[in-house]
Amino acid sequence: MTYDMLLLRFGEFTLKGRNRNRFEKSMFNHVRSVIRPFPKAKILKEYGRMYVELNGESPDALINVLRKVFGLVSISPVRVSPTELDAIIETAVDFIGKSELSDGTTFKVNARRVWKKFPHSSHEMNHLIGSPLLKTYPQLKVQVKQPQIELKVEIREDQTYLFYEAIPAVGGYPLGTNGKAMLLLSGGIDSPVAAWSAMRRGLEIECVHFYSYPYTSQLAKDKVIELTRILSSYAGRIKLHLVPFTDVQTSFTGLGQDKLMITLMRRAMLRITTMIAEREGALAIVTGDSLGQVASQTLSSMNVIGKATDLPILRPLVTTDKNDIVNLAKEIGTYETSILPYEDCCTLFVPKSPTTNPNLRIVESIESSLTDLPEKINIAVEKTETIILKNGMKMTKNDNEIQDEVVKEEWF
Numbered sequence: 001m002t003y004d005m006l007l008l009r010f011g012e013f014t015l016k017g018r019n020r021n022r023f024e025k026s027m028f029n030h031v032r033s034v035i036r037p038f039p040k041a042k043i044l045k046e047y048g049r050m051y052v053e054l055n056g057e058s059p060d061a062l063i064n065v066l067r068k069v070f071g072l073v074s075i076s077p078v079r080v081s082p083t084e085l086d087a088i089i090e091t092a093v094d095f096i097g098k099s100e101l102s103d104g105t106t107f108k109v110n111a112r113r114v115w116k117k118f119p120h121s122s123h124e125m126n127h128l129i130g131s132p133l134l135k136t137y138p139q140l141k142v143q144v145k146q147p148q149i150e151l152k153v154e155i156r157e158d159q160t161y162l163f164y165e166a167i168p169a170v171g172g173y174p175l176g177t178n179g180k181a182m183l184l185l186s187g188g189i190d191s192p193v194a195a196w197s198a199m200r201r202g203l204e205i206e207c208v209h210f211y212s213y214p215y216t217s218q219l220a221k222d223k224v225i226e227l228t229r230i231l232s233s234y235a236g237r238i239k240l241h242l243v244p245f246t247d248v249q250t251s252f253t254g255l256g257q258d259k260l261m262i263t264l265m266r267r268a269m270l271r272i273t274t275m276i277a278e279r280e281g282a283l284a285i286v287t288g289d290s291l292g293q294v295a296s297q298t299l300s301s302m303n304v305i306g307k308a309t310d311l312p313i314l315r316p317l318v319t320t321d322k323n324d325i326v327n328l329a330k331e332i333g334t335y336e337t338s339i340l341p342y343e344d345c346c347t348l349f350v351p352k353s354p355t356t357n358p359n360l361r362i363v364e365s366i367e368s369s370l371t372d373l374p375e376k377i378n379i380a381v382e383k384t385e386t387i388i389l390k391n392g393m394k395m396t397k398n399d400n401e402i403q404d405e406v407v408k409e410e411w412f
Helices: 017-034 059-066 085-097 122-136 190-200 218-235 246-250 258-280 299-306 322-332 360-369 373-382 399-409
Strands: 005-010 042-046 049-053 072-082 105-113 140-142 149-155 159-163 180-184 204-211 237-244 385-390 393-396
Touching (some): 005 059, 017 042, 017 049, 085 122, 085 149, 085 159, 122 149, 204 258, 218 385, 237 373, 246 373, 258 360
Parallel strands (some): 105 149, 180 204
Antiparallel strands (some): 005 049, 042 049, 072 159
């Protein structure tokens, strides 16, 4: 079907009162960034809404990318008509005729006269448009409450908009409007879903991945890069910090404290992530923890591990059932990559019986006995490689080049 434009509806941030303009500006910037590959498309903005003029661009392709824009709740393909009675009726008849109609399909017309000088009232337009539709398509049946097709007609001074579909989008808050956080990204199922969930609530995410060469392969590293690339299709751009963790991780072996290995590693990860967060201006750390799922995710373990940082730790999935996490991973497109059989640094060093109730005093005593641990952590931060994945394309840059590009594109 041929459409002229797309109507984009905003989500819950429209209730934010004085801050609404800030949210809408971020929304506009994000939409502008994702439609750049469609040079003919043009954004039109008005209070509480946004439109994308297609100008010959594929509506399906644009809908596919716009559905991933956080802050949008739905998208309606729109036909545009001159604001003349005969033209509106003709467009409505053609528009409905292109949809799949069967005997008994219920419908109603919902006209709204935005331009009050139009000679026919909204109530009159419902009948003036509905009658020709019934005559042209006898399989239609009028139903006022919950019809299968509700043709909405917005009569404006310059042109009239007609639409009836409402294609669901991801909703939430515009990306970056609630600050920046660092995400601990493993190669598993949970952390990419946590990243998506955090971004949906308006957080800008930078990912931190720990690899232990030669214990983990290049394929495991590539897997995490691919997961970040998938997430970048929602965010427009994501930084990925790749931390060499071998020296830090192996410092915990041979201590006779195998049951505490995961606790010690996770605390070291939080310390490194905190240092990167301070450098990047992030205010929180996001993890894929789900309460009780593994030994490090008991309440006792999370409490001891979390004390390694002063930053707040956000756990979007903490009370989420595993099946629900898997289903969401499939929905957002990360599941097939997450289940690739390339192990990360944590899974390789998991003891047979990790503790589920670590003692903070003992853990801190072990850490204090490792006099070279702070230096190894500093070295790991210094040797961290940062790459950017932008709309699925990977770029490697130094920090100055990254900042220059962000400024140039005015991205959030």
